[in-house]
Amino acid sequence: MTAALKRQPDRTRQLLLECAFEEIRRSGFRAASLDAILERSGVTKGALYHHFESKTALGHAVVDEVLRPWMDDRWQAVLNADDLISAAIQHCEALLQQGMDELLIQGCPFNNLFNEMAAADAGFGDRLQAILDQWREGIAASLRRGQRAGHVRSDVSPVAAAAFLVSAIEGSMGLARARQSRAFFEAALQGMVGYLHSLRP
Amino acid sequence: MTAALKRQPDRTRQLLLECAFEEIRRSGFRAASLDAILERSGVTKGALYHHFESKTALGHAVVDEVLRPWMDDRWQAVLNADDLISAAIQHCEALLQQGMDELLIQGCPFNNLFNEMAAADAGFGDRLQAILDQWREGIAASLRRGQRAGHVRSDVSPVAAAAFLVSAIEGSMGLARARQSRAFFEAALQGMVGYLHSLRP
DNA sequence: CCCCGGACATACTGCGCAGGATGTAGGGAA
DNA sequence: TTCCCTACATCCTGCGCAGTATGTCCGGGG
DSSP, X not given: OOGGGTTOHHHHHHXXXXXXXXXXXXXXXXXXXXXXXXXXXXXXXXXXXXXXXXXXXHHXXXXXXXXXXXXXHHHHHHHHSSSHHHHHHXXXXXXXXXXXXXXXXXXXXXXXXXXXXXXTOHHHHHHHHHHHHHHHHHHHHHXXXXXXXXXXXXXXXXXXXXXXXXXHHHHHHHHHHHTTOHXXXXXXXXXXXXXXXXXXX | OOGGGTTOHXXXXXXXXXXXXXXXXXXXXXXXXXXXXXXXXXXOHHHHHHHOSSHHHHXXXXXXXXXXXXXXXXXXXXXXXXXXXXXXXXXXXXXXXXXXXXXXXXXXXXXXXXXXXXXXXXXHHHHHHHHHHHHHHHHHHHHHHHHHHTSSOTTSOHHHHHHHHHHHHHHHHHHHXXXXXXXXXXXXXXXXXXXXXXXXX
């Protein structure tokens, strides 16, 4: 840490959270090395263990304070749109045209962490489940609004469609990430657009 | 290893592969402990390293000789059916009614391993990608047959629908596994059935 | 009968890692 | 100014693990 940054506990903590998020994103939680986080942030081990009582606690804080806002921010626009289906299709097409590169290479950090840790550690599981539920319920609520407004077929179950949608989204990211298979991701997005159209009346 | 099983190289090798598959299924590849595999199989470390030159090589062999047949076996019936959509819907409903417990608890071993290793190790990546491609192409081919037979709408892209389908399947298993969330999995399956119906003319 | 190589068994090493023990410096309250 | 607690810094330790070195035994070919 540079001299200018000494003795700024909030900033140090935030720096650790952000560097940990990046490292976890690249390597996953288990493979994330504390030493790597420390090197990247310029913070020492003593400082880290002053702010967080264990690697696991650091991970939990990353979920609460970085990953959750990241997800909220990412999906807010689509979820709050008047017409979810149009917004989602637009979102897909935007992805198809411009840089989905970051997503392809590193995948969705939520999905990565969920797959790795949700089953193994209840602290992660509860937190990630809460994010997932909120996301899913947001979609379901938006679909219900769409049904009332006549944008969405009335015979689809919002809950089922929402679960299916998040499954398809995370599944396609997970499968596409691994090998930078742009073609696969494009095909899956196309299929998603087809599905979204089928929800129309 | 019991006395009766000594000096049977093929059987020893097979035993190792199967125990490794189970251990990997439970813990993932990285967290899979060779010592645990050895204890479960009753084989010693010398024997293991006689048959496989590294943990990674063991993992690759597990994919080739256990996981691939497991997947082939699992999906063959659906892929070869006359009417893919009916077969898939039936498959979903069978899952909904009887024990999806094993899948819920441990998830799909292909999906688990793909998420964990495909990006990190080219040996795993190539093998798993091949399985995925074969699966996806099987679905696409089946959809094309369905189009010729009039079971499937002619305006859907088989390639896109196949990619979307495998994404949704693996995504729902991945998300449902983590926390034994039966409700989520059921909703996702219901959504899947809805999607499958929408592929009908 | 010998002997040689494949099929194991046992004991050890080295490494990366999370985490702990202990030391120190800055800055605000009295 | 003194004091004291927060916010760090440094060094050490123990553990689990993959991988290795070396020994041994069985079974078949000559």
